[in-house]
Amino acid sequence: MNYAEFKNILEIREENLYRDVYLENQDAIRIKKEATAVKNFEKIFNSVFEITYEKGFQAMTMRDLSCHTKLSLGALYGYFSGKEELLAIIHKQGNSMIRKIFGQFYDPQANPVEQLRTLIKAHMFLSESARPWFYFTFMEARNLTPTGREAVLSMEEYTENMLLEILEAGETEGIFIKRDHVMTASLIKAMQQDWYLKRWKYKKRGITVDTYTEYLIDFTISFISL
């Protein structure tokens, strides 16, 4: 599987994603027509990602967002009750999307090496196709309420644990060297995250997500293989 194939498999379309946002917050928002809401949520989210990438969420003013979305200040408040809620909605939606898609790529039948490859790829390709979301989650987690913050940390542990289980299974089956798998899993995650945190660097160098992913997998496998 490469990135292009991944995107084909991915059945979740952007549009459905914003429909979810609308449906899950239906009581909190004033807008009643689904089509309008979906269209504008997409605009709003993308604008937030773009502005926030430049200066961070706190520094983004509602007026910035208004200019960027070409919706007036008053109109914006039809879609969420305040800036803080907007942040929460974005995070929540991102979280649930990521969990949903990860599930699709877990195959307990495959051998550990294949499982590891698939999991690393799934994470890399997902973070590529929803990069603004991943970047945002990482950088803006601090601004969340304690509950929201915990959700982010628990996501980190959740994905790391999937790696950990595979590594342990591999050792048990005698395929992988005995190592400190907790450390290995942490380091893999660190390298995965670098891809979306340093977008500018890899873009400048013309490194694609496919190249990066293969290299990361080689790096890892060479360390744990007998």
Next chain:
Amino acid sequence: MNYAEFKNILEIREENLYRDVYLENQDAIRIKKEATAVKNFEKIFNSVFEITYEKGFQAMTMRDLSCHTKLSLGALYGYFSGKEELLAIIHKQGNSMIRKIFGQFYDPQANPVEQLRTLIKAHMFLSESARPWFYFTFMEARNLTPTGREAVLSMEEYTENMLLEILEAGETEGIFIKRDHVMTASLIKAMQQDWYLKRWKYKKRGITVDTYTEYLIDFTISFISL
């Protein structure tokens, strides 16, 4: 060399650091007595790091800083002309400190394996002893002026290039496998950064900087060694 030994070698004392801040900004600040300035700069910097770790620099108000340092608003403005300048001073000082100390640990005589070990350790231990600074630089780079931002990126490239040169030398000498050294260097950096970005995680697990560093070195060496 382990972390304890590193700290002994490190000749730069905290106090000297804040003296530098005072001396380099002497014309811009109202305070004339060195002792007072040094003492309060230390308080101010540490407060900024602490508050910012929780909510980010933008979200930190001057009143927050005033409470935390136990200096009044008016007094604070004796030490810097405004919030933006404060940010710039912190970044600038961090940058120059890091470059200065890195220089100390570069030994072109040693063989590539030793050079690599030393360089990775120097970076890890430095980032540990000045962790707030590293974390701050990473997370708040976005808020800098374009010039300041470039300084951060150039630091990233500077340290990465040192790794790169060692890897290439090692290949030339026939000690390391032929690989995409640019990619390897990037991944090493990614793993180094994870240490100070995810402090909470490693602390919770009781992983020390020495353990982490040794593991990272093993990981790397096993990939590039013949």
Next chain:
DNA sequence: GTCTATACACAGATAGAC
């Protein structure tokens, strides 16, 4: 649903007494 105009709070920054 979207707009403009505006209320209100709060942040950054300064003045001037001590």
Next chain:
DNA sequence: GTCTATCTGTGTATAGAC
């Protein structure tokens, strides 16, 4: 050098017309 009191700008959020 440090304080308190205060000015001024700007940001979030709402009211009410269209």
